[in-house]
Amino acid sequence: MTDSAPGTGPEELLCSAKGCRAAAVWALRWNNPKIHTPDRRKIWLACDEHRESLAAFLSLRDFLKDVVPVADRDAPPADG
Helix, strand or coil: CCCCCCCCCCCCCCCCCCCCCCEEEEEEEEECCCCCCCCCCEEEECCCCCCCHHHHHHHHHCEEEEEEEECCCCCCCCCC
């Protein structure tokens, strides 16, 4: 999943849920410890409607690290 759909500008951040074209409101920052270094963060973007389902998917796998407003997606984590 990417920050935006192909063909959109960087100012158009869209939800990462399959088929969703809504504007992103949330950044779900995650890490797969089997393939990423501990400090690496991947980001899925979510609209209000898909925030919980995307977070549940990542949490079930113990990948979800935190959820922040999309404007704060590149900010360092609060604990580090």
